[in-house]
Amino acid sequence: MVELDLGRRIRNAISVFTGKAYIDDKAVKELVKELQRTLISSDVDVHLVLKITKEIERKALDLEKKKELAIREQVVRIVYDELVALLGETYEPKIEKKKVLLLGLYGSGKTTTAAKLGKFYKSKGMRVGVICADTDRPAAYEQLQQLCEKAGLEFYGEKGEKDSAGIVKRGLLKLHNFDITIVDSSGRNALEGDLIDELKRIVDVLKPDENILVVSADIGQVAGKQAKAFNEGVNVNGIIVTKSDGSAKAGGAISAAHHADAKVMFIGTGEHIDELKVYDSKKYVAKLLGFPDLEALLEKVKTVEAETQIDQKKLLEEKLTMKTFLEQIKAAKKMGPLKDVFTMMGAPDVPEEMLQQSEGKMKKFEAMINSMTPAERDDPEILKKSSNRIGRVAKGSGCSVAEVKELLQQFDMINKMMYGFKKDRGMRRKIEKMMKGGFKFQ
Ligand SMILES: Nc1nc2c(ncn2[C@@H]2O[C@H](COP(=O)(O)OP(=O)(O)OP(=O)(O)O)[C@@H](O)[C@H]2O)c(=O)[nH]1
Ligand SMILES: [Mg+2]
Structure with missing residues (x-):
């Protein structure tokens, strides 16, 4: 988005x-x-x-x-x-037989959306036919025909014909075997009386189950006014907001539509035929806030919190060692997008590199840690002070001195971060727990 x-x-x-x-x-x-x-x-x-x-x-x-x-x-x-x-409700499209009319102003994305929507329903196992009832734009026929070909949808149109309702009538006969019929209609620069008249004539023959207004995200809150105006002309059942990928105003368009009683059904997220998403307000908000799966995240934070209440005393006595460090980076790698969890827990600035160690580096870290004496593993400070010890670990693990130093540096970073959380006692414990894998994310 x-x-x-x-x-x-x-x-x-x-x-x-x-x-x-x-x-x-x-x-x-x-x-x-x-x-x-x-x-x-x-x-x-x-x-x-x-x-x-x-x-x-x-x-x-x-x-x-x-x-x-x-x-x-x-x-x-x-x-x-x-x-x-x-931002309204999450939409749940009914996968059933229906006739859909797409309407909207010039360039809002009707034709593209007709093919996208067709493809969506086709992927749900429906047989979809698409009718070109845009008699206004030159090459509207060719545009939709090509898109339908790409999406593997049945297409009906009449090149050069000017009576859009007539096309729809004949199209319905031709496509009577199909589960879902999607009709693409003409646009205008503004909502004019003749567009409403044309749409009404189409509605009369099509008897659509859904009239869907297509708007571009960049009109922002104007989407609400447009939904109201179209609704006065022909009944609008819902709205599709296109081009949310290219505009920061999608939130404005969505909220305005919602408050104009137009249900947001789908969101167009790109020019490509697959780039249509069923509208999910929860996901949208999570994305707006920057937490990809906020619902799950909140649930997990709650669980971790409940589990850690008891362990707070023990936590203060715990010390980060090379052994727990290794366990942590291993688990972190398995868990994936840990950054969100950290952010959620109040540490938005944990460096990404630290959470995403490469496989090869991890093996080297492991070899180096295995070459340490138990005392060194417990307290890497003694290693840091002695180049002899560093040299020995490097030799023993087949790594370079620079690599051992890098390991020590990484260790320091994590260690500092942990102690940065000292003010919030629960935090260090939570993060250690998460990193040890008790906290599986996604
Ligand atoms: N980035 C992006 N572009 C889109 C999206 N939907 C449509 N477009 C582009 O917007 C332009 C207009 O789309 P159309 O589908 O032709 O719009 P229309 O409403 O049929 O236009 P008219 O038939 O002229 O009224 C095209 O270049 C599309 O590729 C979207 O979700 N994201
Ligand atoms: Mg069009």
Whole structure:
């Protein structure tokens, strides 16, 4: 979807709550400001932005009275729930026989979407036929025919014919064996009376189960007004927002459609015929916040938190050794996108390289650690102070001195990071646990 990382600043604002037992008014205000900036830059209606951020502020400040632990996760939950409410419901397309009419202004993406949508239903096992009822754009016939060929869809059109309703009528007869019929219609520069008349004539013969308005993400909140206007002419059942890949305004278009009572059904995410996604508000918000699978993440953080309550005392006595370090980087590699987990837990700046050691390097690290004496493994400081020891480990493991030094450096980085979490006692334990593999992510 939107490639801009709108979530980074929000994530940073959220990370301020790490380890706090009480809510901090200033941090809430900062977070609210970041949310407002992000949403307004996505062209979400200012009134809506103020409304939901006020709600977030109120709920977040209320947490103080409860004096709950794990404030940060609660704040994330509040932000997430409010944004999901702002951006509407997740769509569940019914895989059944139906007739669909796509409508919208010039260049909104109707023709491309006709083929994408056809391909989507075809992949669900439906037989799909597509009708070109655009009698306005030159070469509309050829464009749709080619797209249908690419997508393996049955195509019906009448080159040169000007009566779009007539084409639809004959198309329906020709495609009567198909489960799903998708009709592509003409556009206009603006919603004019003659377009509505033409659409009405098509609706009369097609009797569509779904009239879907196609809008481009770059119109932002205007999508709401358009949905209302089209709905007055012909009943609009839902909306498809295209070109969300090229515009940061998709959030504005989606929220506006939702508040104009137009259900967001699909999102176009690229020019390619496969680039259509069923709209999932939860995923969309998670993406906006920068956490790919927020629901799962929140669940897991909760579990880890519950499990670690008891171990807090033990944690203080624990020390990072070469042995646990090796276990951790091994587990981290298995787990994949750990960065999100760290960010979620309030450490957005863990270097990526550290979490993604290459397979070969891991083997070398292992060999080096095996060449250490138990005392060295427990306390790499003694290694660092002696070039003789470093030389010995290098020789014993078949690695270079530089590689041993790199290992020591990496160890230091992790160690520092762990102790950086000392203020929040639960954190180090959580992260160690995660890295040991008790916390499988995705
Ligand atoms: N990046 C991107 N481009 C898209 C998307 N959907 C459509 N396009 C492009 O937008 C342009 C217009 O798309 P069309 O499908 O021809 O739009 P239309 O609504 O049929 O246009 P008219 O028939 O002229 O009214 C084409 O270049 C498409 O490739 C999308 O989701 N992402
Ligand atoms: Mg078209």
